[in-house]
Amino acid sequence: xxxxxxxxxxxxxxxxxxxxxxxxxxxxxxxxxxxxxxxxxxxxxxxxxxxxxxxxxxxxxxxxxxxxxxxxxxxxxxxxxxxxxxxxxxxxxxxxxxx
Numbered sequence: 873x874x875x876x877x878x879x880x881x882x883x884x885x886x887x888x889x890x891x892x893x894x895x896x897x898x899x900x901x902x903x904x905x906x907x908x909x910x911x912x913x914x915x916x917x918x919x920x921x922x923x924x925x926x927x928x929x930x931x932x933x934x935x936x937x938x939x940x941x942x943x944x945x946x947x948x949x950x951x952x953x954x955x956x957x958x959x960x961x962x963x964x965x966x967x968x969x970x971x
Contacts, residue, residue, distance in 0.1 A: 875945060875957075876970045883918060883947045886965065887955045892922040900925075901934050910942050913958040917965045918947075921954045 875883070893912045896905055912919045921938065925931040935954055939946050944958040959965070 875947075875967070879967050879970065880947055882968050883957050883965070884955065887918055887920060887947065890918070890920050890955075892920040892953060894919070895922040896924055896934065898924075901937055906938070906941050909938060909944075909956070913942055913944055913956060914960055917960055918955070918957050921956060922952050923954055924952055 893916070894905065894909050899905075909919070909921060923931050923934050923938075925934060931952070935946065935949060938944070938954070938956070942956065942958065944956040946954065947957050948955040957965075959967075
């Protein structure tokens with residue numbers, strides 16, 4: 873699924889008020905954390921994840937792994953906060969139509 877810039881901006885606006893639902897700690901990306909992110913995406917569609925890592929390369933590798941394993945779209949990453957979107961069967965979030 874590819875989103876247009878306008879659609880991504882809409883999702884960023886919706887994500888602004890959200891708090892991170894999953895926070896990665898010193899243990900890094902484990903199977904349990906991935907399962908939690910996957911469950912949160914299924915339930916909410918749009919979530920924030922806090923990736924606490926001092927090393928930028930490690931943080932980017934973790935973000936890439938999360939996106940790959942959950943099959944979610946990376947909407948935005950600012951500092952340690954990652955915004956992910958994955959549409960569920962019920963389509964809880966209405967996305968503007970692509971023109």
